[in-house]
Amino acid sequence: MRKIILLCSAGMSTSMLVKKMKEAAAADNYACEIEAFPMSEAKAKASDADIIFLGPQVRFSKDKVAEQCPGRPVEVIDMKLYGRMDGKGVIARAKQALGD
Structure with a gap:
């Protein structure tokens, strides 16, 4: 199981992205913990x-x-992915970076 951590100023908007990322990971059967x-x-x-x-x-x-x-x-999360709250795109980037 992979551990993915997001860091931001206060954690408010990023927590919304975490929810979208968890949904995308579940749909893709990607075992990870995201916080x-x-x-x-x-x-x-x-x-x-x-x-x-x-x-x-x-x-x-950074x-x-x-x-x-x-x-x-x-x-750094791509500004377009972040602005769209594109959890699927951020998960894809994590998988690419980790070689999964």
Whole structure:
């Protein structure tokens, strides 16, 4: 089972995306755990993730998160996918990045 973590400013809009991602993963029979947290919890909550996605509004924090969570892929969610709340598209990107 894959662990996918999303980080954003406060976790509000990203939690809506998490719901869409969970629906897309279930429809695709992709075994994963998906959670969203505020940036302030990056090190505590994302250090054991298989992949970490950042909301576009915190894209400037990519290097900091990569430093706090070494060995974990850190990606910024595409602004179009985020704006459309395209859970299927973000899951597809996670699978591609992880080689699943």
